[in-house]
Amino acid sequence: MCGIIGVVGPFSAIEKNSSSQASYDVYRGLLTLQHRGQDAAGILSFDQTKKRFHHHKQAGLVANVFDKQKLEKLTGDMAIGHNRYATVGGDSQEDLQPMVTGLSHGVAMAHNGNIINYHSLASSFSDKHHMQLLTTNDVEIILNLWSKYMCETCDNAFDFKKAFKAVSKVFETVLGGYSVIGVVANAGLIAFCDPNGLRPLILGRKKVGENSYAYCVASETIALNFLEYEYVRDVAPGELIFIDLKGKLQSQVAVLPETGRSNCMFEWAYFSAAESTLEGKSVYGVRLELGKLLAKRVRGLIQKKLIAPDIVVPVPDTSRPAAISLAQELGIPYREALIKNRYIHRSFILDSQQKRERMIELKLSPISSEIKGKKILLVDDSIVRGTTAKRIVALLKKHGAKEITLTSACPPIRYPCFYGIDFPDSTKLLASQKEEDEIAQILGVKKVVYLAIKDLIAAIGSDKLCLACLNNSYPTSTSEGENFAKMRCATGD
Helix, strand or coil: CCEEEEEECCHHHHCCCCCCHHHHHHHHHHHHCHHHCCCEEEEEEEECCCCEEEEEEEECCHHHHCCHHHHHCCCCCEEEEEEECCCCCCCCHHHCCCEEECCCCCEEEEEEEEECCHHHHHHHHHHHHCCCCCCCCCHHHHHHHHHHHHCCCCCCCCCHHHHHHHHHHHHHHCCEEEEEEEEECCCEEEEEECCCCCCCCEEEEEECCCCCEEEEEECCHHHHHHHCCEEEEECCCCEEEEEECCCCEEEEECCCCCCCCCEEHHHHHHHCCCCCEECCEEHHHHHHHHHHHHHHHHHHHHHCCCCCCCEEEECCCCCHHHHHHHHHHHCCCECCCEEECCCCCCCCCCCCHHHHHHHHHHHEEECHHHHCCCEEEEEECCCCCCHHHHHHHHHHHHCCCCEEEEEECCCCCCCCCCCCCCCCCHHHCCCCCCCHHHHHHHHCCCEEEECCHHHHHHHHCCCCEECHHHHCCCCCCCCCHHHHHHHHHHHCC
16 A cells, blocks of 8 residues: 555646646645555656656655755656555665656656566566566556557557557556556656556646646545645546646546456555545545444443443544544543554554564553553454554553453454555464454453444445455455465565
């Protein structure tokens, strides 16, 4: 899972001293998308006057990677940016995004997601396509395939119909969940989503002149809102969007067999910012509803006198809306007994178990006066590997908690994800082949209470969801998924 954003508009034609406006918008947008990836950040622009790409990328957080001097060098009226959360590729400079090639007009791309058949495509690239990959990042596959298909015609001019045929071939070749933004030299900005719409991509626009518009495409509406772009719509599954330097937009949706929208449920449960909307629905509102529906299960246990919680405590921050509504529904006091250190990364998206365990020790500070002697109803957004939950339970007990019941605003995650969430190995999932009582014993709590899948669907208000990690029903072929998981574990990529 990563954060991506692209901006294009006739900035230089409207305002003087706006040579870096697109890059500056991308930079500020990346700041709002920092929660989606903390490994590295990158921005690439194209200067139509100098006919050159400019880019800068390195490991670290956005604010540390860029300063005023670097941004001023990223000139041009279109730019794309990327926040990295690695599921494929290493930590070397060449694996960072955006990536660029001089083939087919000159193209740069950044993406969010994961290619299931990456390793087979990579191994056959030199033999079948007569290309040499230069990185271990899966966006290079998409970039080179699209460029190759664009070069198959004798016409050297950029054409939307040709671009659409090329992206349709990409859809037929590349399996997985991915959203992509790109810059085509001297032409404009492209954006497309995989045929199942697994990874989100949002389109916005704003006026930059009397009759001119700039456009922004981003992973979440939080970026659009901050940059004051008006939400237009979500990019459709299998859709290609092209916006030229004058602000003219063209789009078309590929018609492919056995496809259809399958939004990743984990965007609602964990990854997206609470301020964002997906498919026109408030993420915060959905998380409030998750808490209300979770309260029904908890109420049943209370009525049976199996638990008698004194307070409801969220695991900050994502679970807070669910905890608030759950407490309201049950009439149990809500307390912030765990205070998050704002300068610590999200522990789930760190790339090793050892790093996650160390980070949790620094991540949360307990308020002993709210914990000692209390029966706590602890609310988490999800339970994946159980690392965070186990250590938080131990921390609460250390500070005098009398009893702990753990609730999850997400159903049990039992199966691997191959689409960009970093748990491709089912053996690392706590709920894999385990029942609630066994999980409770492992975590050291009295009870574990999960939200039901039907209630998750009801809270989101859509049945067009990818629930594969919950029910083992995948929207694409996963025949290469086991190999991907083995390679991921073997290399740490």
